[in-house]
Amino acid sequence: MKEHFVNELRNLLNTIVAQGGQVETAIRRAIDAVTARDAALARQVIADDAVIDAEEIRIEEECLKILALYQPVASDLRTVVAILKINAALERIADFGAHIAERAVELAELGSDTPADGVDFSQMEQNALRMLRDSMKVMRHADTVLAYSVIERDDAVDQAHRDNSLLIGRLLSRQPLHVAYCLACMGISRDLERIADIATDICEHIIYLETGKIIRHRR
Template sequence: MIGEHSSKQYDQELEAIRSKVLLMGGMVETQFEQALNCFRVGDIAAADKVMADDHAVNQLEVSLDDACSHLIVKRQPAANDLRTVMATIKVITDLERIGDEASKIARTAKSLHERGVTGFAHYDIIRTIGKGTSDLLHDALDAFARLDGKQAMQIIAGDEIIDHEFRTILRNLITFMMEDPRTISSALDTLWVAKAIERIGDHAKNIAEYVIYVVEGRDIRHSKPAIQEG
């Protein structure tokens, strides 16, 4: 009876943590979407809000890390349960870093607008990679919420598309800069934003990998051939 009671308490505490992680996920998802919109319309006030919201995300990271540490110490979870907690800690870290990347995008959008840069289709260049990465992040959070290993594998494949799109943007921007040196400053800002988006895709892929770790007990990081065989 004592063991059963302890197990139930552990489940409740872990579920409370997972709920807050999903709340954090929703926060950074909104941050990212708002940052992309700032880059599209050049709204300084909205950019400032995205950057300010990052403080709340950081505070939630600290709180959740502390909760996970206490859960491990108090409940001393067995192998499978410990795997879940450790994966959750890693997801929290990736979410915090997504918030950082969203802030970078907002900061760049603010700088471009304040400098009054015109004549360069910044948003058109990153529109496709922005939409694809936003969808990837949403799906990664959904896979984490439902512990869906099959969906997680699809997300990992989807990140390859994001990486390819980034390389295309890089080539195009280099061409712009070579053809018209006056575009160098704007092109570099746009490249900075594209790289931040590509990094968000990487973090979404990481979350998917942690889902597979929880569901299947396999650590597939840095094991591309194994993913392709699966």
């Protein structure tokens, strides 16, 4: 029984790591679609979200099966609980990636009808994507040092979202005809901020898994 449990838990860990890789790819492609105003790529990201959703359900069912069949305790129980939480977090990140892709379609359809002094997402995109990528490394290698580094970086993305909100507000007041552009940009900024937040959540789950410490209310 113990050997079967160990094998199933190892397979579950490998599956959640693979799911993380799929989600990271989806976010990177959504960001590329925004940068290139590539509607075709954006629509592919939106379509592929259904695959991630289906895998999220499968992983959850596997976690519940392990809990019911083996009734793990102590560190093994923490592992399954952490995987359940990370699984839900990854699905939410993928949903935000689909939202970004939807905004990319809107921007592509606007064509050149955008303000010359528009929003530059390049730094915010890089920071959020790096946080997500590093949170996947944290998950693969149980690296609590890197986990704390990711958590510390969240404030910079939060500030970028606040700065974007102010800039978009000024654009709307000066150029109200660009309301569609401004709304799309606000959505992208908000989704990038949420992706960074959830990358932080994943790191907090890994810290809990490795140390038993709950830190989410201590920041």
